[in-house]
Amino acid sequence: MAEERIGSETVASAEKGKMTLFRDDRQEDWGAIILATLVVALIIVLTMK
Amino acid sequence: MSDAAVSGGGSGFLQKLPGAIPGLVLIVGTMVVIRYWIEPWMSTVVLFDQKGWLVKVVHLNYILLGIIFGMIYRNVIFGGKLPNLFVDGFRLSRLFIKTGIILLGSLYTVQAIVQLGAIAIFLIGGFVILSVVMVLWLGRLFSMDRSMTGVLANACSICGVSAAIATAPAVEAKPAHVAYAVATILGFGILTMFISPFIGHALDLTDLQYGAWVGTGILNSGQVLAASLAFNPNIAPGTAVSVAEIWNIMRVISIPFAVFAVTVWYWAGAQGNGGAERKTIGQLFVEKFPVFVLGFLVMVILTSIGAFGDVGMKGGPAASATIKMLRLWMTWIFGIGLVGLGGYIDVRELAQAGGTPLKVGLIVGVTKYVLALLVVLAIRDYLVAI
Numbered sequence: 001m002a003e004e005r006i007g008s009e010t011v012a013s014a015e016k017g018k019m020t021l022f023r024d025d026r027q028e029d030w031g032a033i034i035l036a037t038l039v040v041a042l043i044i045v046l047t048m049k
Numbered sequence: 050m051s052d053a054a055v056s057g058g059g060s061g062f063l064q065k066l067p068g069a070i071p072g073l074v075l076i077v078g079t080m081v082v083i084r085y086w087i088e089p090w091m092s093t094v095v096l097f098d099q100k101g102w103l104v105k106v107v108h109l110n111y112i113l114l115g116i117i118f119g120m121i122y123r124n125v126i127f128g129g130k131l132p133n134l135f136v137d138g139f140r141l142s143r144l145f146i147k148t149g150i151i152l153l154g155s156l157y158t159v160q161a162i163v164q165l166g167a168i169a170i171f172l173i174g175g176f177v178i179l180s181v182v183m184v185l186w187l188g189r190l191f192s193m194d195r196s197m198t199g200v201l202a203n204a205c206s207i208c209g210v211s212a213a214i215a216t217a218p219a220v221e222a223k224p225a226h227v228a229y230a231v232a233t234i235l236g237f238g239i240l241t242m243f244i245s246p247f248i249g250h251a252l253d254l255t256d257l258q259y260g261a262w263v264g265t266g267i268l269n270s271g272q273v274l275a276a277s278l279a280f281n282p283n284i285a286p287g288t289a290v291s292v293a294e295i296w297n298i299m300r301v302i303s304i305p306f307a308v309f310a311v312t313v314w315y316w317a318g319a320q321g322n323g324g325a326e327r328k329t330i331g332q333l334f335v336e337k338f339p340v341f342v343l344g345f346l347v348m349v350i351l352t353s354i355g356a357f358g359d360v361g362m363k364g365g366p367a368a369s370a371t372i373k374m375l376r377l378w379m380t381w382i383f384g385i386g387l388v389g390l391g392g393y394i395d396v397r398e399l400a401q402a403g404g405t406p407l408k409v410g411l412i413v414g415v416t417k418y419v420l421a422l423l424v425v426l427a428i429r430d431y432l433v434a435i
Binding site: 019020021022023025026027028029030031032033035036037039040043044046047 | 061062065066069137140141142143144147148150151152339340341343344348357369370371374375378382393
């Protein structure tokens with residue numbers, strides 16, 4: 001009964017969406033791009049002379 | 050960017066974000082304790098008459114400790130299930146890992162990637178094809194279900210979880226097929242994640258050799274990252290993580306092509322129960338392409354044109370303050386992501402992998418892991434340093 005027991009919200013999840021706060025993988029990718037952009041912008045500001 | 054990412058899904062994410070704070074505090078707090086207290090203690094404590102034995106002999110570092118702490122939270126402290134209070138925070142772990150991989154683009158220049166390209170494409174392409182062919186052949190030999198075989202083929206050949214899930218709808222796979230494939234490759238992958246650094250140190254591999262090996266031989270992206278940082282926690286051009294990840298990125302990019310190839314194989318031999326969608330390579334490419342890779346490529350281009358100053362390549366000027374801070378922040382971002390990843394590993398679930406899929410997955414996984422090491426050792430003089 002792997003369908004029932006495996007992967008409610010773990011790495012072995014058959015439903016990967018449950019491992020993310022985003023709606024799906026694609027949105028998580030965009031989220032990572034936005035977060036990386038914010039991190040880079042912040043670092044540039046912090047290291048500006 | 051898609052409208053959905055900004056509107057519906059985006060606001061959904063923002064609404065859920067406050068609920069993620071407790072889990073995030075636990076993860077970040079864990080990494081702070083590991084890096085400020087446990088790591089310094091490990092490097093000074095005397096065990097077996099040797100100062101820093103845990104670091105020098107066992108090669109424990111913040112990455113391995115982070116994963117272990119995450120696993121302890123789920124499997125020991127919380128009894129197998131994360132409490133609702135912390136679940137949403139742990140769901141941010143892959144976001145951090147993907148963000149870190151995008152930032153890793155600052156370790157490369159376009160020129161370095163072009164230099165590396167031919168041999169990396171040859172190795173990655175060769176191993177992807179070898180793994181797919183082996184699983185399809187073994188699946189036939191052991192009379193394994195065709196959908197199960199298709200899912201396992203891509204799970205073993207590309208990047209584990211993502212590939213299994215991307216392939217499932219195209220080959221009419223049931224949730225159980227995906228679950229078995231994922232549990233099989235993760236069980237094997239977790240083992241390789243922990244033993245690879247020891248093997249690498251025992252064989253006295255260089256960062257270049259080790260990165261090429263784990264980038265080719267380990268099945269899952271998160272585990273490639275963890276195994277390479279566990280071998281050498283430094284993030285800089287030429288370190289294990291910089292080599293392993295460029296290998297891994299090339300493999301991730303091949304997901305849409307591998308999904309298409311296995312779909313063609315499936316339908317070529319299917320017995321005409323046309324329930325699943327038939328898609329063109331164009332549709333599959335648009336749907337399955339991992340968009341965060343574009344962010345990585347933009348970082349490579351920005352680094353190549355000097356947007357962040359000197360990158361600190363070997364023999365060149367020292368890295369700029371921006372690049373140094375980027376690398377420091379990456380260690381934290383990866384550390385946080387990997388504590389979260391550890392929290393998603395349920396040891397009881399891994400025990401559920403079994404039967405023929407486990408047998409086939411292990412045969413292919415071990416073959417790939419060992420063969421990748423042998424090939425890397427055989428061509429070590431031809432590997433291009435970056």
